[in-house]
Amino acid sequence: MKKILALALTLVMIFALAVPAASAANDGSVYWLNFKPELDETAQALAAKYTEATGVEVKVVTAASGTYSQTLTSEMDKKAAPTLFIIGNQAGVKEWGEFAMDLTDTAIANELNTDAYNLYDEDGRLVSIGYCYECYGIIVNPDLIEAAGHSMDEIKNFDGLKAVAEDIHVRADELGFDAFSSSDMDGSSSWRFTGHMINLEYVYEEREAGAVWTECPAELTGNYMDNFKNLFDLCINNSLTDPKDLATGGHDAEAEFKSGKAAFFVNGSWEYAAVSGDVPNATMIPYYCGVEGEEKAGLNCGTENCWAINDTASDADKQATMDFMVWLVTDPEASAAMVEQLGIMPYKSAVESTNGFLNDAAAYTADGCYVMDWATNYQPNVDDYRAALVSALNQYCADQSDANWELVKTAAIDGWATQYAAANG
Amino acid sequence: MKGIFKNPMRRWGWFFLGPVTAAFCIGFVWPFFQGIYLSFCKFKLISKTTWVGFDNYVQALKDASFMHSFWYTALFAIVSLLFINVLGFAAAYALTQGIKGSNLYRTVFFMPNLIGGIVLGYIWSMIFDGILSRYGTSILLETKYGFWGLIILMCWQQIGYMMIIYIAGLQSVPEDMLEAAKIDGATKRQTLFRVTIPNVMPSITICTFLSLTNGFKLFDQNLALTAGQPFIIQPDGSTVKTTEMLALNIYNTFYGQNSASKGVGQAKAVLFFILVAGLGLAQLSYTRKREVQQ
Numbered sequence: 001m002k003k004i005l006a007l008a009l010t011l012v013m014i015f016a017l018a019v020p021a022a023s024a025a026n027d028g029s030v031y032w033l034n035f036k037p038e039l040d041e042t043a044q045a046l047a048a049k050y051t052e053a054t055g056v057e058v059k060v061v062t063a064a065s066g067t068y069s070q071t072l073t074s075e076m077d078k079k080a081a082p083t084l085f086i087i088g089n090q091a092g093v094k095e096w097g098e099f100a101m102d103l104t105d106t107a108i109a110n111e112l113n114t115d116a117y118n119l120y121d122e123d124g125r126l127v128s129i130g131y132c133y134e135c136y137g138i139i140v141n142p143d144l145i146e147a148a149g150h151s152m153d154e155i156k157n158f159d160g161l162k163a164v165a166e167d168i169h170v171r172a173d174e175l176g177f178d179a180f181s182s183s184d185m186d187g188s189s190s191w192r193f194t195g196h197m198i199n200l201e202y203v204y205e206e207r208e209a210g211a212v213w214t215e216c217p218a219e220l221t222g223n224y225m226d227n228f229k230n231l232f233d234l235c236i237n238n239s240l241t242d243p244k245d246l247a248t249g250g251h252d253a254e255a256e257f258k259s260g261k262a263a264f265f266v267n268g269s270w271e272y273a274a275v276s277g278d279v280p281n282a283t284m285i286p287y288y289c290g291v292e293g294e295e296k297a298g299l300n301c302g303t304e305n306c307w308a309i310n311d312t313a314s315d316a317d318k319q320a321t322m323d324f325m326v327w328l329v330t331d332p333e334a335s336a337a338m339v340e341q342l343g344i345m346p347y348k349s350a351v352e353s354t355n356g357f358l359n360d361a362a363a364y365t366a367d368g369c370y371v372m373d374w375a376t377n378y379q380p381n382v383d384d385y386r387a388a389l390v391s392a393l394n395q396y397c398a399d400q401s402d403a404n405w406e407l408v409k410t411a412a413i414d415g416w417a418t419q420y421a422a423a424n425g
Numbered sequence: 426m427k428g429i430f431k432n433p434m435r436r437w438g439w440f441f442l443g444p445v446t447a448a449f450c451i452g453f454v455w456p457f458f459q460g461i462y463l464s465f466c467k468f469k470l471i472s473k474t475t476w477v478g479f480d481n482y483v484q485a486l487k488d489a490s491f492m493h494s495f496w497y498t499a500l501f502a503i504v505s506l507l508f509i510n511v512l513g514f515a516a517a518y519a520l521t522q523g524i525k526g527s528n529l530y531r532t533v534f535f536m537p538n539l540i541g542g543i544v545l546g547y548i549w550s551m552i553f554d555g556i557l558s559r560y561g562t563s564i565l566l567e568t569k570y571g572f573w574g575l576i577i578l579m580c581w582q583q584i585g586y587m588m589i590i591y592i593a594g595l596q597s598v599p600e601d602m603l604e605a606a607k608i609d610g611a612t613k614r615q616t617l618f619r620v621t622i623p624n625v626m627p628s629i630t631i632c633t634f635l636s637l638t639n640g641f642k643l644f645d646q647n648l649a650l651t652a653g654q655p656f657i658i659q660p661d662g663s664t665v666k667t668t669e670m671l672a673l674n675i676y677n678t679f680y681g682q683n684s685a686s687k688g689v690g691q692a693k694a695v696l697f698f699i700l701v702a703g704l705g706l707a708q709l710s711y712t713r714k715r716e717v718q719q
Contacts, residue, residue, distance in 0.1 A: 414662025
């Protein structure tokens with residue numbers, strides 16, 4: 001028995017050493033290092049289908065949530081490095097741009113229907129192109145608003161939103177639901193505020209300056225922090241959860257909204273599939289925060305989902321990758337599967353969106369409202385910057401004093417300059 | 426020639442040692458030396474490096490957060506070493522006195538050690554906050570809660586493990602010595618301090634070594650419990666992560682987005698190795714001297 005076991009173990013060892021050396025492809029192959037965990041299943045299925053149809057090997061690996069940069073760092077070092085990877089923001093362009101092929105006038109770039117989600121480096125090379133875009137804002141359950149005796153027409157600016165939210169919160173016991181779902185500050189939820197809601201501060205700075213950022217500004221003015229405070233205060237103080245209990249989280253904001261316990265839910269278009277089943281009338285409104293003229297505000301539209309082709313890959317691999325990308329956005333079935341997961345794709349031949357929130361975004365734009373771009377993508381040293389902001393917001397939620405709000409401002413505004421200097425020093 | 430192959434142990438020795446030696450070289454020796462090399466380089470990918478000499482070390486030592494995390498870690502290691510070993514020994518002593526159900530207690534006390542650090546961190550953060558939220562606060566809001574929370578967590582996890590080592594030590598104390606002490610009229614206390622403890626010094630050596638190095642190397646539990654929160658937000662917008670320990674500081678430095686930060690993180694890791702290895706060896710030689718020959 002022992003002999004057999006020893007033999008088996010030896011064989012395992014030998015095979016473990018031998019197998020990686022065995023696979024080698026002559027034709028181009030594709031290795032897609034995927035960024036969105038929710039896309040993994042679809043991507044794997046499409047890859048298999050593509051291989052079946054064309055014989056080209058496609059490998060899809062999805063990095064665990066929040067570990068993309070770590071995974072990319074180690075994968076790029078390998079001999080079989082990803083041929084298709086994600087450069088989602090300007091910090092990414094800075095870090096990985098030199099590894100990206102210039103996509104100007106390539107087959108995939110010619111399929112795009114807009115240039116709005118593309119990222120360029122300092123030399124004007126097109127390093128990555130958007131493959132979907134998203135929007136975020138405040139998700140509302142209009143049925144609950146009406147059940148509380150209000151109407152969506154009342155919510156056209158911050159004063160309207162505040163009046164409705166505060167009224168619902170005061171009468172929460174009688175109504176059986178509250179205004180806002182929980183605004184947890186743990187890692188699974190804090191990005192809704194430190195990555196998304198804070199965007200309103202940046203966007204209004206851009207609008208004040210009269211132009212959208214094309215590169216990360218070295219410092220911010222902080223002129224709109226009071227507006228961020230308006231909306232943040234409204235969220236945490238008119239909610240199911242006591243602000244003091246938000247730091248470690250543990251509340252399920254999505255479930256609160258879906259089960260009709262809360263009328264407002266701060267989140268984005270990717271939630272549509274999850275909430276539209278239970279709340280079919282769910283709609284999304286902009287971040288109303290008390291800025292003049294905000295009646296003409298739209299949703300926050302942008303993306304961090306941008307494809308880049310690895311320039312260090314062989315020409316055959318680059319070509320195979322390009323063909324695969326074009327197939328993903330032009331093949332009716334493939335693009336339909338992608339759109340179902342991603343919401344919308346900015347390509348000429350991709351199928352139409354079925355995502356209600358993205359259609360809301362388009363409706364705002366059609367009404368002549370201004371789009372709030374994702375200035376948040378410029379956050380310097382994004383992880384450190386957000387971590388500091390979370391810590392400051394935790395202090396503030398526990399004790400909403402002016403001194404603690406000063407800390408939030410310091411983290412958001414001075415922290416930006418500090419992290420900018422650290423990242424560019 | 427014939428001589429070498431005469432002994433089958435010699436003939437087959439390398440064949441059986443080979444895989445382990447190879448794994449050790451690939452998984453430990455090579456990365457170790459490459460790590461030292463990288464600490465002198467600026468790099469993004471480890472296949473593309475630029476030599477920068479001691480720059481990274483200078484940066485690392487200038488970093489206030491590194492020094493903060495060093496002192497915080499040192500304090501944590503000493504306090505946790507004391508608690509874990511005193512309580513672990515006490516538990517072992519109690520469970521070798523022949524109380525009913527000793528085996529059950531031993532198993533139960535040992536079990537926390539089998540749970541992964543990340544899971545433990547999240548579970549305990551909920552337990553602590555379940556209590557602290559009654560007082561309107563959270564483990565993420567006060568440095569001292571974060572510190573003592575981590576001590577409690579580590580005690581809970583490690584006491585059972587150290588206890589097992591101490592039990593083995595206690596069981597090997599020669600019966601005749603204990604009997605002689607009894608006949609000579611030694612009190613229980615005298616027996617414990619004059620006979621038992623000197624005889625379990627080897628266990629104490631290994632347990633203090635383990636808890637000291639564990640304390641310094643702690644990462645998972647630190648990341649999951651507080652991840653360095655609360656931060657001190659300084660007027661210029663920079664932060665000091667008050668409960669960030671050395672290993673987490675190195676990790677955060679390495680994955681900072683500054684293009685030079687990976688080298689600095691690597692330099693910190695080398696300094697960290699020298700520190701932990703030095704402390705461990707110093708402590709070993711100190712406690713070894715106190716071991717008695719049976």
